[in-house]
Structure formats: C-alpha cells, structure tokens
Amino acid sequence: MDTLVYIIQNTLPVMIPLLLVALGGMFSERSGVINIALEGIMLAGAFIGTLFVYFIQGSGMEPQVILILAMMVAAIAGVIYALLLGVAAIHMKADQTISGTALNMLMPAIMLLFCKMTFNSDGVTTNVAFYIQKIPVLGDIPFIGRLLFQKTYLTVILGILILVIVTIVFYKTKFGLRLRACGEHPQAADSVGINVYRMRYAGVILSGILGGIGGFFYAVSVMDGNSNGHTGVAGFGFLALAVMIFGQWKPISIFFAALFFAFLRTVAYSVPLIPFLANLGIDNAIYKMLPYIATMIILAFTSGKSRAPKAEGIPYDKGQR
Amino acid sequence: MNKKFSLKQIFDSRGFSAFTATLMAIIIGLVFGYIVMVIASPENAWLGFSSILTGGMKKIGDVFYYATPILMTGLSVGFAFKMGLFNIGASGQYTMGMFCAMYVGFMFDLPDGIHWIVCVLAGMLGGMLWGIFPGFFKAFLNVNEVITAIMFNYIGMYLVDMLVTGNPSMYDSVRARTQYLPETAKIPSLGIEGSNVSIAIVFGILIAILLYIILNMTTFGYELKATGFNKEACHYAGMNGKRNIVVTMVIAGALSGLGGAFAILAPTTIAGSSVTYEPINVIAANGFNGIAVALLGNSSPLGIIFSSIFISYIQRGGTLSALYGYKPEIIDIVIAVIIYFSSFSMIMGGALAKFVNRFTKNQAKVNVNAESPVLPEEGKEE
Numbered sequence: 001m002d003t004l005v006y007i008i009q010n011t012l013p014v015m016i017p018l019l020l021v022a023l024g025g026m027f028s029e030r031s032g033v034i035n036i037a038l039e040g041i042m043l044a045g046a047f048i049g050t051l052f053v054y055f056i057q058g059s060g061m062e063p064q065v066i067l068i069l070a071m072m073v074a075a076i077a078g079v080i081y082a083l084l085l086g087v088a089a090i091h092m093k094a095d096q097t098i099s100g101t102a103l104n105m106l107m108p109a110i111m112l113l114f115c116k117m118t119f120n121s122d123g124v125t126t127n128v129a130f131y132i133q134k135i136p137v138l139g140d141i142p143f144i145g146r147l148l149f150q151k152t153y154l155t156v157i158l159g160i161l162i163l164v165i166v167t168i169v170f171y172k173t174k175f176g177l178r179l180r181a182c183g184e185h186p187q188a189a190d191s192v193g194i195n196v197y198r199m200r201y202a203g204v205i206l207s208g209i210l211g212g213i214g215g216f217f218y219a220v221s222v223m224d225g226n227s228n229g230h231t232g233v234a235g236f237g238f239l240a241l242a243v244m245i246f247g248q249w250k251p252i253s254i255f256f257a258a259l260f261f262a263f264l265r266t267v268a269y270s271v272p273l274i275p276f277l278a279n280l281g282i283d284n285a286i287y288k289m290l291p292y293i294a295t296m297i298i299l300a301f302t303s304g305k306s307r308a309p310k311a312e313g314i315p316y317d318k319g320q321r
Numbered sequence: 322m323n324k325k326f327s328l329k330q331i332f333d334s335r336g337f338s339a340f341t342a343t344l345m346a347i348i349i350g351l352v353f354g355y356i357v358m359v360i361a362s363p364e365n366a367w368l369g370f371s372s373i374l375t376g377g378m379k380k381i382g383d384v385f386y387y388a389t390p391i392l393m394t395g396l397s398v399g400f401a402f403k404m405g406l407f408n409i410g411a412s413g414q415y416t417m418g419m420f421c422a423m424y425v426g427f428m429f430d431l432p433d434g435i436h437w438i439v440c441v442l443a444g445m446l447g448g449m450l451w452g453i454f455p456g457f458f459k460a461f462l463n464v465n466e467v468i469t470a471i472m473f474n475y476i477g478m479y480l481v482d483m484l485v486t487g488n489p490s491m492y493d494s495v496r497a498r499t500q501y502l503p504e505t506a507k508i509p510s511l512g513i514e515g516s517n518v519s520i521a522i523v524f525g526i527l528i529a530i531l532l533y534i535i536l537n538m539t540t541f542g543y544e545l546k547a548t549g550f551n552k553e554a555c556h557y558a559g560m561n562g563k564r565n566i567v568v569t570m571v572i573a574g575a576l577s578g579l580g581g582a583f584a585i586l587a588p589t590t591i592a593g594s595s596v597t598y599e600p601i602n603v604i605a606a607n608g609f610n611g612i613a614v615a616l617l618g619n620s621s622p623l624g625i626i627f628s629s630i631f632i633s634y635i636q637r638g639g640t641l642s643a644l645y646g647y648k649p650e651i652i653d654i655v656i657a658v659i660i661y662f663s664s665f666s667m668i669m670g671g672a673l674a675k676f677v678n679r680f681t682k683n684q685a686k687v688n689v690n691a692e693s694p695v696l697p698e699e700g701k702e703e
Binding site: 110112 | 357464612653654
C-alpha cells in the first residue's frame with residue numbers, strides 16, 4: 001500500500017508538466033498551427049522562470065508565493081517565444097514544422113550562452129524549497145489527503161485547476177468553438193465572420209502560456225527548482241506532443257494519456273523501491289522503455305479512426321475557398 | 322534582350338527563388354550571430370566573427386568528418402519529407418545503426434578489408450529495422466509518424482544502452498564508454514592529415530546523387546513526390562500509398578543507420594584508439610541536426626550535400642572562435658536563426674523575384690540597350 005501511495009505521490013508532479021504542455025499543443029493545433037516548438041517553449045519557461053526565482057530567492061518571500069510569481073513570468077516568456085512561431089506560421093505563411101524545429105534549436109543555444117557567460121555553468125541553480133510535506137486541512141483528509149495533498153508540490157493543484165479551466169473554455173465558450181472551427185475549416189469560419197488570423201494567434205498564445213508554465217513546473221517538480229541547457233526538458237516537449245496525439249486532441253483524453261504515461265515512467269524510475277518488481281531481476285532499462293512501448297501498443301489498437309485537426313499545418317490564405 | 326529574357330526565367334524558377342531565399346536566410350543568420358558577438362564582447366567581435374567565416378578552411382578535414390553523419394541523417398529526413406513524412410526518428414535510427422555496426426565490429430572476426438564493409442551494412446540494416454516501425458504504424462494502423470518516431474527514439478536509445486552495458490566485450494565499465502573497435506572494423510581514412518575523415522563522406526555524396534536520380538528519374542521517385550503533394554489524388558491514380566510509405570521510411574532509416582555506422586567506424590588519428598559511445602541515456606543529437614540540415618537543404622539531396630558541409634563548416638569555425646573567448650553556442654544560435662528564416666523562404670524568395678522582375682523591367686524601359694542588368698544580389702552574396 002505504501003508503495004502505491006509513493007508511486008501516486010510521485011506520478012502527479014511528473015504528469016502535470018506533460019498535461020499542461022500537451023494542452024498547450026492542443027490549443028495551437030486545434031486552431032490550425034502545428035506546434036513542434038513545444039520543447040523550445042517549455043525550455044523558455046523553465047529558463048526564465050528559474051532565472052526569476054534565482055533573482056528573487058534572497059528576498060525572504062514564501063516559497064509558494066515565489067512559485068506563483070515565477071509561474072506568471074514563465075507564462076510571459078512562453079508567450080513571447082511562442083509568438084515567434086505565430087508570426088512565422090500565421091503572418092509569414094511559413095512551413096510550421098520548419099520554424100518549430102528552428103525554435104527548438106534556438107532556445108537551448110540562447111540559454112547555454114547566457115548561463116555560461118553569467119554563471120559559468122550550464123544552467124540556473126536555485127535553492128528555494130518548493131516541496132510541500134503536507135498541505136494544511138486538505139492533507140488531513142483520510143487516505144485522499146495522503147494521496148493527493150502530502151509530499152507534493154503546489155504545481156499539482158494549480159495544474160488540475162488549469163485543466164478544469166481549459167476544458168470549460170474549450171467546450172463551453174464561444175471562443176473555444178471558434179478556435180476549433182479555425183482548425184477544421186478556416187474558410188468556413190471566415191465566411192461567418194470569425195477572424196481566422198486572430199484565432200490562430202490566440203491558439204499560439206495559449207500554447208505559449210501553457211507551454212511556459214509547463215516548462216517551469218517541470219523545472220520545479222522534476223528538476224527540483226533548477227534548469228539546465230544541456231538536458232533541457234529531457235524531451236518532455238516531444239513527449240507532450242505524443243501525449244496530445246495519444247489524447248486525440250481532447251482535454252480529458254489528454255489528461256488520462258498524461259496520467260498513464262507519467263505513471264509508467266514513475267514506476268520505471270522507482271523499481272528498486274518496489275520489492276515485487278525488484279525481485280523479478282529484469283534489467284532496469286526494460287522498465288524505462290515500458291512507457292514508450294505501452295503507448296505504442298495502445299495507439300496501435302486505438303488509432304484506427306484517429307484524426308488530426310483537418311486544417312492544421314496549412315497557412316490560411318483568405319483568397320482560397 | 323535575349324540574355325535578359327533567360328535571366329527573368331531563372332529568377333522566376335522555383336529552385337532559384339528557394340536558393341536565393343536560403344542565401345538571404347544565411348546572411349540574416351550570420352548578421353544576427355555577429356550582433357550577439359558584439360553584445361557578448363565588442364572588442365574581439367570582428368576577429369571572432371572572421372574566424373567563424375574562415376576558420377573551417379584551416380580544418381577542412383574536420384569539416385568533412387563532422388559533415389558525414391549529419392549528411393546521412395539530413396538525407397534521411399529530407400527523403401521522408403519528399404513523401405510528406407516528418408522523420409523525427411532519425412535519432413533512433415542513427416543509434417540503432419551505430420549499435421549494429423559496433424556489434425559486428427566487436428563480435429565478428431572477419432578479414433581485413435571485408436570487416437568494415439560488413440559493419441557498415443549491418444549499420445544500414447539496424448537503421449532500416451528502426452525505420453520500419455514509423456512506416457508500418459503510419460500505413461497500416463493510422464498512427465501519426467511523428468509520435469511513433471519519438472517513441473522509438475527513446476526505445477532505441479534505452480535498448481542500445483542496455484545492450485551495450487550488458488556486453489563486457491563491448492563495454493568498458495571503468496571508463497563508462499565502449500571499448501576501442503578493432504582496426505579491421507574501421508572505415509579507411511581519406512588521408513587528410515590530422516583529421517578523422519574517412520572515405521564515408523565520398524559514399525555519402527554518392528548516395529545523395531543516387532537519391533537525386535531515384536527521386537527525379539524513376540517511377541518510384543515520381544510516385545513518392547506525387548504522394549507528398551496530394552495523397553488522395555495518388556490513391557485515386559492507383560498508386561500503392563501504403564507500400565510507398567513503408568518503403569520510404571525503410572530507406573530513410575537505412576540512411577540514418579548508415580550515418581550512425583559512419584560515425585562510430587571513423588578512423589582516428591591516434592593508433593589503436595577509435596570513436597567510442599557513452600551509454601548515458603541521451604538521444605543522439607546528430608539525428609536532430611539532420612532535421613536542420615534537411616530543412617536548410619530544402620529537402621533536395623543535392624542541396625543537403627551543401628547544407629551539411631556548410632553547417633559543419635561554420636561549426637568548426639565556431640569552435641575556433643573560442644580562441645577569442647566566444648562560446649560555440651553562438652553557432653547553434655546562428656544555425657537556428659538561419660533555419661527560422663528559411664522557413665518562410667518561399668515568401669522571401671517570391672518577394673525577391675518580384676523585386677528583381679520590377680527592377681529589370683524598369684531598366685528595360687529606361688535603357689532598351691542595357692546589355693547586362695545589375696543583379697541586386699551581387700552585393701549581398703559577398
């Protein structure tokens with residue numbers, strides 16, 4: 001039982017970055033812009049967020065207040081970086097895969113250059129204790145409190161909150177409906193008076209916000225408040241892309257896809273602590289491969305009718321009907 | 322007048338506008354790099370920048386040595402692009418190719434002169450094996466090739482690291498890297514002094530030319546490009562799209578696998594040593610660099626030859642700029658900026674062609690006898 005609790009406690013902080021970034025990708029792609037640049041956007045958020053923490057950590061503020069402030073800074077950084085993709089993809093009618101790939105390459109280079117020149121290291125190291133032993137009141141709820149509100153990060157609660165907001169915005173508002181229309185049939189959307197360019201910018205900006213926050217949350221809960229230009233976000237941006245496709249470009253499915261993936265990953269990394277698995281004597285690398293293999297197997301059986309947003313990746317041309 | 326007419330034709334052609342646009346992107350990237358250098362440390366900026374531009378000349382052997390693997394992964398990504406597939410899995414295919422080449426190198430005892438050839442072929446097979454998955458999943462199970470490729474990058478990397486560390490005749494656990502390969506397994510050197518460059522670069526260029534021929538002069542190449550343009554129309558025309566997807570990905574995998582084999586089997590300047598691999602659970606960077614190479618080369622095999630050499634060239638220059646206190650990451654920034662701007666190359670190229678046309682037309686009005694119109698590019702090229 002303790003092992004299960006341990007695994008769940010460790011799964012959630014890993015899941016949140018994947019979830020948020022995949023949701024960001026979803027907004028972008030459902031508006032019609034392919035977002036390969038998620039990895040770069042995440043790193044922008046992680047880098048600027050931790051840099052902000054680094055400068056503010058001496059001020060004696062509450063760690064959780066710092067976290068929320070840094071989260072906002074990371075979101076702004078993500079938006080600015082994502083706008084580079086937006087301008088290229090929407091205004092310049094660029095090949096979205098190419099500009100996305102370029103942005104993925106640009107961010108680690110900028111970060112390494114900056115960190116090597118200012119800190120003489122590969123990344124930003126902070127010493128704020130974001131880890132929460134137990135959240136007051138909520139942590140005292142029997143079982144559930146122990147599962148969700150002990151030995152965790154604030155990122156988990158914020159992440160779930162964002163998921164709820166995103167789902168409502170996506171399905172229950174005029175904005176969400178219009179955004180989705182632009183990714184399916186932009187010409188039709190335009191004909192009823194929706195500004196396709198504006199909607200696509202909105203999609204990219206939202207992916208910047210969520211990608212930046214996701215990147216910073218990765219730095220907080222996976223990297224213990226640090227960021228590094230060499231390892232970056234360890235491919236989480238690409239994994240989020242996979243989670244988004246796995247989740248069929250739908251918020252709730254993305255949540256389960258991220259949970260599934262993060263769960264298997266956590267199991268793989270905590271094999272020595274699980275007596276049952278440790279006794280099997282299987283090479284640890286097999287467990288590390290497991291999340292990826294399992295995802296592929298599930299996709300093989302479920303993707304028969306999987307469909308990407310129809311107009312994604314195609315620059316919108318007003319003259320084309 | 323005759324000359325002008327042909328000039329206009331050249332400017333209007335797609336290939337030319339892509340070329341000038343790439344050139345503009347390169348210039349913008351370099352200017353951006355120079356600005357970063359000026360900000361970083363103004364007094365040495367010009368010295369550092371000129372060492373980026375000319376430094377590669379001093380290490381021409383190394384330029385070709387480092388160009389070899391990215392040429393192969395670039396061809397891999399570019400070839401799949403022609404079919405409309407994004408082969409982000411070049412990295413995993415590269416790693417698998419490297420492992421298979423290494424495995425034959427260590428475990429098989431073959432005569433000199435044959436051994437390395439078998440190693441290279443094994444590397445190609447390894448890459449092909451890893452190329453099948455994205456192709457098969459895409460064609461028959463409707464799984465987006467990007468997700469399969471990403472997943473198999475990780476599976477391949479963990480698998481290779483596991484197989485390497487579990488094999489004592491391959492793995493040197495004290496130094497945490499692979500052992501030195503036997504002499505017979507190494508590709509013959511090209512003979513440029515002080516560099517690891519091997520005859521593999523020649524193979525790479527020949528393969529690129531072969532791909533060019535396949536793409537432009539065979540039915541398969543035609544079907545492939547046609548499918549890249551319009552999948553439904555090709556299905557309607559009776560082309561076997563599913564088979565073509567799998568075949569394309571297998572070829573792309575073979576190319577990346579060769580890249581891995583060429584990288585690990587390179588001859589070294591120090592006798593008895595070899596290139597080694599460190600199993601540290603990191604995805605091979607050369608696969609992702611291949612994407613940049615392919616994009617810069619406009620996915621054309623011949624363009625990719627030049628883009629791989631160009632990227633390798635300024636990277637060598639970048640390492641030399643460290644002499645003036647600059648970090649080599651500046652080159653990564655330059656390359657990223659170049660790729661970013663080349664992504665809207667068509668718009669830039671189109672604008673340029675329009676400008677040139679107006680320019681030549683105006684000139685024709687002013688001076689009907691103009692023999693050689695001035696090219697607006699000439700100043701920029703230098």
